[in-house]
Amino acid sequence: MQEVMKKALELLQNGTVSRILGWKTGDFFYDLTPAVFESAEEVEKDFVFSPFCGANLSKYLIKESRKEGKIAVFLKPCDSYSFVQLLKEHRIIRDNVYVVGVACDGMCDIEKMKELGVKGVTAVREDGENLVCETLYGEKTVARKDALLERCVSCKSKKVVMFDEMLGENGEENPESHRFDKVAELEAMTPDERFAFWQNELSRCIRCNACRNVCPACSCEKCVFDNANSGIANKAAVTSFEEQNFHIIRAFHVASRCTDCGECSRVCPQHIPLHLLNRKFIKDINELYGEYQAGADMDTKPPLMNFTKDDCEPSIVHERGGDK
């Protein structure tokens, strides 16, 4: 962990970059927030890299890479996919960014730790497979695997797909992630059961827009939901279950560009498993158009924005959507 901060200091001091995009402590120790550091002093004072660095920094580069001077960014494997996807969409100016890949053993979910009785965390250190936490109530130890964010439990890849420099050893893709298991479970339900499931989940939505604001694929100059001309923003609520529209439209908008970084679910204050909507799309795309991972490389075209002669016929898509 010290290594990451050392690298940040080094890059600033040797003039490689003029700014660093990293993480600093928010209101609480475990509540880390993305931040830009412009001097070695700022880095020494506030820079943090800990098992709570879940936040994906890629999206911030849309604005930061357009500013004066070069910026260094620390990208975990899953963040690097978002980075490449944004590069493909010409949203980031690559020449202004110095990417430091960081190996990742999975980031922690404070909510899960609280459930395990680890509350009031003030510091954490890694001890093999365990995390030793200092808390307001004394030192507590949890197994790292029990404290992981959902997206890290079913981690799709430990490979940083694009970097200028790598800290630690780069990992491999993990085809055995089982990340679609829950989607398959939902697919096995009757339409009524599935509707009830989503009604239950989405009815908690308070439309705070956190999922949209954090999503690297949601980077439009003007979001359709903020655009009175789009005809979406001002639709009257048909039922109390109105927010279904928001999430389903959002899932459609990011389909085939979503890298499955899982930020939407991580930031949701209501703990709605939003990533399942995106994963359903990814699973369908894989099955209908062949395996595709958004952001895995610079060359492949997103299947929903591409036409090849062996694309499946619309009737096949239609049949799959029957009364299952």
Place this chain on the structure above:
Amino acid sequence: MQRIGVFVCWCGSNIAATVDVHKVAETLAKEPGVVFSTNYQYMCSQAGQEMIQEAIHTHKLTGVVICSCSPRMHEGTFRKTCAAAGLNPYMVEIANIREQCSWIHKDMAEATEKAVILGRAAIAKVHLNAPLTAGTSPVTKRALVIGGGIAGIQTALDIADAGYEVDIVEKKPTIGGKMTQIDKTFPTLDCAACILTPKMVDAAQNEKIHIYSYSEVESVKGFVGNFHVTIRKKARFVDETKCTGCGDCTTKCPQKNVPNEFNLGMDNRRAIYIPFAQAVPKIATIDADYCTMLKTGKCGICSKVCAAGAIDYQQKDQLVEEEYGAIVVATGFDPISVEKFDEYAYSQSPDVVTSLEFERLMNAAGPTNGTLLRPSDKTHPHTLVFVQCVGSRCDGDGRGKSYCSKICCMYTAKHAMLCREKYPDTDVYVFYIDVRTPGKNFDEFYRRAVEEYGVHYIKGQVGKVVPENGKLKVQASDLLSNEQIHIDADMVILAAAIEPDKSARPLATMLTASMDTNDFFTEAHPKLRPVESPTAGIFLSGACQGPKDIPETVAQASAAAAKVLGLLAKDNLTCNPCVAQPDEMMCNGCSSCEKVCPYGAITYSDKEFRGPNRTTLIRRVASVNPAVCQGCGACTVACPSGAMDLKGFSNKQIMAEVDAICK
């Protein structure tokens, strides 16, 4: 607020018999913005059009909704009508209450309700219509003909005759197509080569015609008037500019065992070859699959004997880029493979042949120099059995085609007649389902075969052919006398069905031209626009559109040329003003639209924008070239932020239509 006039057409009884047109007009009169609503027997008639124009003046209409037939039929008509009355033509909307309503409904109440809804949707759209002005795009005055058979040659000659440049792309080493393999032509029995080869020479010598032989179309971009085509000139390993066609190489080449496709594999040619004596261009081609030099690097005899020094073993495929205003498809046909019809023993005996093979066996330039000999033992056959409809009119079992191949009745009569004429000692039987001979002098021709030449026509199908002791035992049934027939034949000739050439399907995809389930190209209108594809600027010539004999093919070829000339004679084409337009303030610069645009109409550039606090922002934004955009709308769907919209079909207009329907 628009002032909208609604005009409900009866279309005689086409609409009025199923839709209560009075009620539709009355109901729509109550819609917001509608200041005038009426109905009339034929809106497209002179009187109907005048009624619309009068209403535009009297009621100061700013928008017009016409509830009538499909916009494909009369949108153009009504736009002109309204333009003449001073209204912008793009302020007209058509509600299709014929094809999409009266023709498909039986119940009047139901159909009337639907007609009202369709009218309401069109009214909702007109409220958001804006006047549009069409630009123009120039026409490249050069045509491309794909396929160099008789259809392609005729089309090219006619276009060239009118003074326009035309290129023929032919995948084989020579133009001429199937007709070069045919011996005599019905119903006049003149020699195919005698009438075809002068045309081939005409095409080669015409300074307006350029022939790309041994070439294929690699890709097609652009649109009517402005096609950009890449042509692959396949390596023939002979320098076309040097080869004199002397043929020395083709006699010296040591590789003698290459099946000769010109004679359908019934004899052999060399690895370097000129397909036949009258080939155009008369240039040798090396068959890379058989050439020892190309395969092992040891030989080089052709290069030694070539006085012109034309042999070039290093030659590579060449890609040529050309611009065209119009493209004519003349890809022709092929007989189907008869392997699946094993009851006729085609794969068991060489004496069972297809009609095209028989054509070569009768031809002076064929493998037997025009003497009819059995392929198995080169003896003179005495009993010949012709089987018609092999794979034609063949439903259900998936082996053949459901359609009639049209030409087989006539060429079988021709074969039977020629056989009896040249060899009066032969017995000739023809088994048929029906004999179909519509066409000038066609039935007379068939009657002559029966009455003057004594060909035995038997209604019935052959059940089985069994090769036995050098004979072919034919079992068949005579349906008229209800008898089983057994014939010991020397040869059996199968009239194989014809199908579109295999190259047609990928070509159709390149041209975005539609095809039917049999891979024949679809015409824009089966009766009224038979030589145009529904895709603008693509025309159809010959058997690629359906089975045809030579006179019909030539007629259609000339018709296609006439349509091409109508296009090339124009200096400019009026563009469709319904093109895409990005909202730069909302554009993310993500290039999604650029990637999906099939016409290359979208480009990106960095532009300066006003940022907060008097700062300047540089953003990457899309722009659309309206002369290139065809208004397909792919970009509007791909755009993640909804920045791209289509003029005349804006997202807002479409949503308004949907809302009106769901109201």
